[in-house]
Amino acid sequence: MSQIVKISKGANIKLTGTAEKVLGNIEMPTSFAVCPPNFHGLMPKLSVKTGDKVKAGSTLFFDKYNEQIKFTSPISGEVTEIIRGAKRKILEVKLKADAVLAYEQFVVSSASAADVKSALLISGLWPFVKQRPYDIVANPSDSPKAIHITGLDSSPMAADYEFLIHGQEDVFQAGLDVIAKLTAGKVHLNVNANAKSVFDSAKNVQINKISGPHPAGNVGIQVHHIDPVNKGEIVWVLKAPDVLAIGKLFKEGKYDASKVVALVGSKVSSPKYYKVLPGANIKEMFGNEINNGARVISGNVLSGDDVSIDGYIGFYDYQICAIPEGGEDEMFGWMAPGFNKFSLSKTFFSWMTPNKEYDLNTNMNGEERAFVVTGEYEKVFPMDILPVFLLKSMITEDIDAMEGLGVYEVAPEDFALCEYGCTSKIETQKIVRKALDLVKQECG
Amino acid sequence: MKALNDFMQKMKPSDEGKFPIAWALWDGTYTFLFVPGHTNKNGVHVRDGIDLKRTMIMVVLAMIPALLFGMFNVGHQHLLAIGEVTRDMPVMEMFMDKFLFGALKVLPLVVVSYGVGLGIEFMFCAINKHGIHEGFLVSGMLIPLIMPVDVPLWMVAVATAFAVIIGKEVFGGTGMNIVNVALTARAFLFFAYPTKMSGDQVWINTSLNEGQQVVDGFSGATALGNAVEGGKSALDEMGASTLEAFIGFIPGSIGETSVIAIGIGAIILLLTNIASWRIMLSAIIGGLVMASIFNIVGDDGSYMAVPALHQLMLGGFAFGVVFMATDPVTASQTNQGKWVYGFMIGILGILIRVANPAYPEGVMLAILIANVSAPLIDHVVVQNNIKKRLKRVKTA
Numbered sequence A: 001m002s003q004i005v006k007i008s009k010g011a012n013i014k015l016t017g018t019a020e021k022v023l024g025n026i027e028m029p030t031s032f033a034v035c036p037p038n039f040h041g042l043m044p045k046l047s048v049k050t051g052d053k054v055k056a057g058s059t060l061f062f063d064k065y066n067e068q069i070k071f072t073s074p075i076s077g078e079v080t081e082i083i084r085g086a087k088r089k090i091l092e093v094k095l096k097a098d099a100v101l102a103y104e105q106f107v108v109s110s111a112s113a114a115d116v117k118s119a120l121l122i123s124g125l126w127p128f129v130k131q132r133p134y135d136i137v138a139n140p141s142d143s144p145k146a147i148h149i150t151g152l153d154s155s156p157m158a159a160d161y162e163f164l165i166h167g168q169e170d171v172f173q174a175g176l177d178v179i180a181k182l183t184a185g186k187v188h189l190n191v192n193a194n195a196k197s198v199f200d201s202a203k204n205v206q207i208n209k210i211s212g213p214h215p216a217g218n219v220g221i222q223v224h225h226i227d228p229v230n231k232g233e234i235v236w237v238l239k240a241p242d243v244l245a246i247g248k249l250f251k252e253g254k255y256d257a258s259k260v261v262a263l264v265g266s267k268v269s270s271p272k273y274y275k276v277l278p279g280a281n282i283k284e285m286f287g288n289e290i291n292n293g294a295r296v297i298s299g300n301v302l303s304g305d306d307v308s309i310d311g312y313i314g315f316y317d318y319q320i321c322a323i324p325e326g327g328e329d330e331m332f333g334w335m336a337p338g339f340n341k342f343s344l345s346k347t348f349f350s351w352m353t354p355n356k357e358y359d360l361n362t363n364m365n366g367e368e369r370a371f372v373v374t375g376e377y378e379k380v381f382p383m384d385i386l387p388v389f390l391l392k393s394m395i396t397e398d399i400d401a402m403e404g405l406g407v408y409e410v411a412p413e414d415f416a417l418c419e420y421g422c423t424s425k426i427e428t429q430k431i432v433r434k435a436l437d438l439v440k441q442e443c444g
Numbered sequence B: 001m002k003a004l005n006d007f008m009q010k011m012k013p014s015d016e017g018k019f020p021i022a023w024a025l026w027d028g029t030y031t032f033l034f035v036p037g038h039t040n041k042n043g044v045h046v047r048d049g050i051d052l053k054r055t056m057i058m059v060v061l062a063m064i065p066a067l068l069f070g071m072f073n074v075g076h077q078h079l080l081a082i083g084e085v086t087r088d089m090p091v092m093e094m095f096m097d098k099f100l101f102g103a104l105k106v107l108p109l110v111v112v113s114y115g116v117g118l119g120i121e122f123m124f125c126a127i128n129k130h131g132i133h134e135g136f137l138v139s140g141m142l143i144p145l146i147m148p149v150d151v152p153l154w155m156v157a158v159a160t161a162f163a164v165i166i167g168k169e170v171f172g173g174t175g176m177n178i179v180n181v182a183l184t185a186r187a188f189l190f191f192a193y194p195t196k197m198s199g200d201q202v203w204i205n206t207s208l209n210e211g212q213q214v215v216d217g218f219s220g221a222t223a224l225g226n227a228v229e230g231g232k233s234a235l236d237e238m239g240a241s242t243l244e245a246f247i248g249f250i251p252g253s254i255g256e257t258s259v260i261a262i263g264i265g266a267i268i269l270l271l272t273n274i275a276s277w278r279i280m281l282s283a284i285i286g287g288l289v290m291a292s293i294f295n296i297v298g299d300d301g302s303y304m305a306v307p308a309l310h311q312l313m314l315g316g317f318a319f320g321v322v323f324m325a326t327d328p329v330t331a332s333q334t335n336q337g338k339w340v341y342g343f344m345i346g347i348l349g350i351l352i353r354v355a356n357p358a359y360p361e362g363v364m365l366a367i368l369i370a371n372v373s374a375p376l377i378d379h380v381v382v383q384n385n386i387k388k389r390l391k392r393v394k395t396a
Helices: A113-123 A161-165 A169-180 A219-226 A240-252 A282-286 A387-395 A399-405 A412-421 A428-443 B002-011 B020-033 B052-082 B095-128 B136-145 B153-167 B181-192 B223-237 B242-247 B259-271 B277-297 B308-313 B317-324 B335-355 B363-395
Strands: A004-006 A031-034 A044-046 A059-063 A066-072 A077-084 A090-097 A130-132 A146-150 A186-192 A206-211 A235-239 A259-264 A272-276 A294-298 A319-324
Touching: A004 A219, A044 A090, A059 A090, A066 A113, A113 A240, A146 A169, A146 A219, A146 A240, A161 A240, A161 A259, A169 A186, A169 A240, A186 A219, A206 A219, A219 A235, A219 A412, A235 A240, A240 A259, A272 A282, A387 A399, A387 A412, A387 A428, A387 B363, A399 A428, A399 B363, A412 A428, B002 B020, B020 B095, B052 B095, B052 B136, B052 B259, B052 B317, B095 B136, B095 B153, B136 B153, B136 B181, B136 B317, B153 B181, B181 B363, B242 B259, B242 B308, B259 B277, B259 B317, B277 B308, B277 B317, B277 B335, B308 B317, B317 B335, B317 B363, B335 B363
Parallel strands: A004 A206, A146 A186, A146 A235, A186 A206, A259 A319
Antiparallel strands: A031 A090, A044 A059, A059 A066, A077 A090, A130 A235, A259 A272, A294 A319
8 A cells, every 4th residue: 555755854955956857968078988986885895897898788707705796887988097095996987989889688587586686687687776774786686675766865965766667658667567577566656646656557556656855755754654674674666767677678688877966066058858878978969068167966955976078977866967167155144144055944035935046156164163052963864863963973983882772774864964954064964974894894 | 354364363372382372362263253165075065145144143143132121120120229219219210310320230240251261262272172162152142141239340250260160161162061051150159159159248339429329228139039028018119029030120139130131032043943942942931830829839929929920020930941941951851851851950040049038049050050051951861762763673
């Protein structure tokens, strides 16, 4: 029976530069890269070396600790360079694309769970399946108690998932059917209660209606309200557009990585949606659309990666943001009325104009301090968890306390709004990520 | 603005220099004049405009009405004492004389408090090699407001030094203190110099110029002092009835007398969501409950029989509840804990005040006791949250 979830805590940050619902025309670039840092918690081992020829779907690297999980190329072409960072950590596997893409052919069968899993693993689509706890790529040998798919993205300037799925409902359904085989429990499709949903006709799933401000679109928040994760349980999570790629694999037998993303932000001349491939070089594709002085983010402004204009579209991301890079000191900024600033507190005037769109830059607007103000994290954290106490147990690396306070349910993105509104400018998401890695390492 | 920025950059001492205090002073001035242009590196790419300085300046703003009223009241009480005005004359009579007299008495206290406090904080910054943090912006204003007007300046200096070093810096600075810094200063004076701080020596300034003399029958006691002796009738007689105590032209600490002025501050703090309404509300409820209990058991005409609402208007109750109890660092940090914490302050404040003959004002001690109990209250709330989660595992 479908559930109705109303999220009361949180906030929508309205920024200028949301994408118009039109699909723009763009040429595919030749420069691509698949970046292992996109996939947290993985120790990549290369399957290719510089100069190798690959097809779309060929394995580039795999996880050293779980060799079945393969990461494949989105395009056909040649491996041009492997970029390594400190301690020889692989940062990028750079590729040069052919003019016409050639695809690896996979023999896919959706007869049983094992067949589905092996198809997803060999084609490089498995990384779409992530898990709670720990917010990492799921382990195929686990049996999750449920699978949750979020059908909405509530982050600032988010892509409209319904626009992305529109017209491909049959592919989407094929993906859902296949995913349903992966668990003995339910597959939850969590959709926007307020929109006319393209998901209404989805079968084999339990459709739950979600309403409320950000972070209502975070799948972890949805899991918490519908069927929380307890110690020892595992839940697999995906985003609705990911299901399209899975559906295409099982319908066509190839890894067609193409996806629609939104190019947004106040530094974009004309924000729109574009059909791209993951790993595409942003400068080559959108160099003319993005103005100078921008910070280019793959993902949303709260949790995305600063890839710079020379970077590449991330595997998981459905939006690219270009916002003004700050850096200027502000005289008496802490006393000024600040009509251009959006604040979760009532010390600015933004609470009086809830529909106004703001053009925020990347300034910290202060310096890091100890925790002083109380109650501000709780206002934007819609889980039955004490966020500051959990965060403090993460800082002190107290694993027992973390377990007791709910570390198995959270992901860094759930704390993103808390970090946004933090008076003491604490790097919350970084602390959460480090703690999740610690608990995974110590507790399995 | 650019010129000022360039000037400040030119003056910047090296942080490896011979005088770390020079760097600390420069950094403090620079971050006071400018919000630095640091950009976000790990995590969110955009951040809220609020920072700790803005939060603190709102609290200071909320204290200004109490400060201004206090200055005027100091002058008013002084002129009443020497007979230049009487209670029948309109209060605004001789406004400028009263205000200027009061300002000349209060401003030195503010200067000493900020000077000593900030000086010590800068020294700790130089030792620990970090920039100055904003905690003392508020405490520096709170300390003068809870002092009686005739307190010697050297005592305020010693008390502030004690409060900043032992009450705050030893624990790690802003955000790490266990007890309220301003109340630590007040409590220090209360226990270290009791004869000077109680009774009728310090509450009303009776310094006399040539030719002036104190009015016949003048006693420098505060309203609470009189109420202990004579109950409600004594209060009405001295001009501290419920309404008069609400408006605030009664003797007392500088900032604590006018519930109206404090109320304006409370509205500012509540509208900007800086102070917790849970603590304020539960403290008022606690105070009313305790005072009502005393009303029921007390004999007519005694201190206990002073009506509950009147009891809350007297002494430091309003000031303590609005500005001291709501200090986020020392209060309970969980929303549920805040109800218990505030209620405890209300109950204990009135209880100590009425039942204990040695302490005419109980709110200071009640808040200090509650500060120390806040971690325990939070612990209970956290344990409940943990148990709830554990139960889910068992039933799942």
